[in-house]
Amino acid sequence: MNYVLHLLILIGIYSIVCLSLNLLTGYAGLVSLGHAAFFGIGAYAAAISAVKIGFPFLGGLVFAAAAAALISVFISWPSVRLRGDYFILASFGFQIVIFYLMYNWVELTGGPSGLSNIPTPSILGLQIGSLPAYAILSSVAAALCLLVLWVVTERSRLGRAFRAIREDEVAAETLGIDVVSTRMAVFALAAALAGASGALFAHYMSFIDPSSFTVEQSIFLLSLVVIGGLGTLRGPFVGVIVMILLPEALGLLKIPTTIAPSIRQMIYGLVLIVLMFWRPQGLAGRYRFD
Amino acid sequence: MDIGLQLLLNTLARAGIYVLMGVGLSLIYRVSKVFHFAHGSIYTIAAYVFFAFMVQLEIPLLPALILALVVSSAAGFAIDRAIYQPLERHRSSGATLLIASLGVYIFVENIIALVYGTDTQVLLPGVQRTFSLAGATVTGTQVAEIGMLILVLVVAIWLRRSSVGLWLRSTANDRTMALALGLSVSRIRSIAFLLGSALAGLAGSIASLDSGAEPHMGLKALFVGIVAVFVGGPDIFLAPIIGGIFFSVLQVGSNYALTSRWESTVAFVVLLLFMAFKPEGILGRTRRVEERVSH
Numbered sequence: 001m002n003y004v005l006h007l008l009i010l011i012g013i014y015s016i017v018c019l020s021l022n023l024l025t026g027y028a029g030l031v032s033l034g035h036a037a038f039f040g041i042g043a044y045a046a047a048i049s050a051v052k053i054g055f056p057f058l059g060g061l062v063f064a065a066a067a068a069a070l071i072s073v074f075i076s077w078p079s080v081r082l083r084g085d086y087f088i089l090a091s092f093g094f095q096i097v098i099f100y101l102m103y104n105w106v107e108l109t110g111g112p113s114g115l116s117n118i119p120t121p122s123i124l125g126l127q128i129g130s131l132p133a134y135a136i137l138s139s140v141a142a143a144l145c146l147l148v149l150w151v152v153t154e155r156s157r158l159g160r161a162f163r164a165i166r167e168d169e170v171a172a173e174t175l176g177i178d179v180v181s182t183r184m185a186v187f188a189l190a191a192a193l194a195g196a197s198g199a200l201f202a203h204y205m206s207f208i209d210p211s212s213f214t215v216e217q218s219i220f221l222l223s224l225v226v227i228g229g230l231g232t233l234r235g236p237f238v239g240v241i242v243m244i245l246l247p248e249a250l251g252l253l254k255i256p257t258t259i260a261p262s263i264r265q266m267i268y269g270l271v272l273i274v275l276m277f278w279r280p281q282g283l284a285g286r287y288r289f290d
Numbered sequence: 291m292d293i294g295l296q297l298l299l300n301t302l303a304r305a306g307i308y309v310l311m312g313v314g315l316s317l318i319y320r321v322s323k324v325f326h327f328a329h330g331s332i333y334t335i336a337a338y339v340f341f342a343f344m345v346q347l348e349i350p351l352l353p354a355l356i357l358a359l360v361v362s363s364a365a366g367f368a369i370d371r372a373i374y375q376p377l378e379r380h381r382s383s384g385a386t387l388l389i390a391s392l393g394v395y396i397f398v399e400n401i402i403a404l405v406y407g408t409d410t411q412v413l414l415p416g417v418q419r420t421f422s423l424a425g426a427t428v429t430g431t432q433v434a435e436i437g438m439l440i441l442v443l444v445v446a447i448w449l450r451r452s453s454v455g456l457w458l459r460s461t462a463n464d465r466t467m468a469l470a471l472g473l474s475v476s477r478i479r480s481i482a483f484l485l486g487s488a489l490a491g492l493a494g495s496i497a498s499l500d501s502g503a504e505p506h507m508g509l510k511a512l513f514v515g516i517v518a519v520f521v522g523g524p525d526i527f528l529a530p531i532i533g534g535i536f537f538s539v540l541q542v543g544s545n546y547a548l549t550s551r552w553e554s555t556v557a558f559v560v561l562l563l564f565m566a567f568k569p570e571g572i573l574g575r576t577r578r579v580e581e582r583v584s585h
Contacts, residue, residue, distance in 0.1 A: 078566035082583050089516055097558040104551050265400040272393030280386045289385035
């Protein structure tokens with residue numbers, strides 16, 4: 001039962017990350033190889049604020065989201081006005097640099113040893129210490145995220161703007177849509193959500209280190225979002241479920257744990273290639289990159 | 291004086307790898323327009339093939355290197371024929387090709403990890419032989435890297451003036467026009483992939499002499515290659531060389547001035563500055579609206 005709750009919590013946290021990346025890539029058409037970096041920035045921001053400054057949980061959460069959004073501006077401002085390939089390059093470089101900083105800025109981040117003793121969160125005096133409590137927290141958070149994204153993508157001007165840009169940038173501009181600010185806004189929102197889920201992750205794991213926020217993780221997140229489906233709100237959930245179920249399925253096949261991660265990644269790689277041939281919008285997606 | 295010469299030699303050695311990756315990727319990217327992320331895997335494949343032939347099968351260095359180059363070339367060619375071209379016939383967009391390329395990268399990286407494990411495989415055991423040159427020290431590998439830099443320069447200058455180079459530049463510049471003028475675009479694309487992948491293979495093999503072979507090694511090399519291509523400018527042959535040298539100057543310079551901790555950050559900030567203020571690159575001159583990088 002505890003294990004099931006643990007999986008549920010992870011599904012909640014990673015759903016938020018995948019929803020945010022889907023917002024960026026599936027709805028706004030910006031392929032990002034740096035999303036794990038924002039997840040990590042949120043995690044470290046929350047951890048540092050809780051451990052070294054003694055911020056309360058909700059404050060740390062807001063700080064994490066705000067830090068991620070603010071930092072996102074540094075990459076989006078130079079790159080969103082250029083061709084898509086430049087954004088990919090900028091996000092890729094960003095990921096490399098952030099990981100490097102996490103690993104080497106030991107006074108701030110603890111370096112490879114990471115940060116431990118991150119306290120259990122408490123909201124309005126209620127301690128969220130037990131697994132069921134945390135499961136409720138992460139589910140509520142995921143639901144809130146879904147709601148926010150639904151409102152943004154289906155019912156807001158910003159949503160119509162970035163979907164228009166995705167379909168035809170030039171036409172969108174002729175309608176008076178400011179491509180650069182719209183993209184920057186979406187990126188900031190996606191970064192903020194990833195940062196917030198990073199905060200949840202940090203408090204749940206009570207220990208974080210740079211290995212959860214590598215380039216490989218970014219690529220992995222992107223593959224989950226692509227496999228699950230681009231441009232729909234269900235897509236990310238499909239991706240996360242694939243992420244959770246595949247290791248379990250491999251476990252049933254009695255594959256030794258030393259090689260299981262590699263086999264898993266190989267399967268993701270193959271699935272990506274096959275999907276691009278057969279169903280580029282992903283399993284539950286609606287947006288093809290045409 | 292000592293430090294100056296040492297820094298110069300370090301810069302040239304680093305530039306060797308950067309330029310190899312840059313020119314290789316430039317050939318492929320500019321001619322086929324595919325964001326060939328799997329170029330990083332070619333680098334890694336070469337290192338492991340080199341390791342397999344030289345250390346495991348105990349074949350001498352030069353033949354093992356040539357074999358590694360042949361395998362790299364073939365691998366790059368195969369990826370294009372088996373994956374990119376079929377997808378293009380499906381009328382897939384650039385982003386779809388990139389995702390497929392990512393899939394290839396993930397697959398190759400992990401199959402190598404499966405077969406060889408994630409520990410670094412050492413190609414040259416023990417401490418490497420170093421040479422002294424007027425007070426500065428270089429390892430044998432660095433000498434090879436400087437040699438590679440000179441080789442690439444020579445090849446690039448020759449290519450620029452040869453018909454093959456003209457074919458490559460024409461196809462990169464305007465594929466439809468090249469077809470209309472009777473160029474065999476398919477063959478030119480193959481040349482680009484074969485040559486470009488061989489260069490990546492050369493980079494991976496030489497680099498692995500100093501740092502060993504490790505499944506994730508392709509990523510940093512790929513990044514450097516991409517930066518050299520984008521920052522250098524739109525020219526296929528010379529721009530990545532300028533970009534690569536520029537970046538190695540930056541890296542060695544920031545290492546010296548700021549300690550190696552800030553190396554990646556400095557490089558990245560410079561990249562962002564280029565994007566913000568000179569997106570067409572160091573050598574960039576926009577002659578047509580279609581060539582413009584910004585919207």
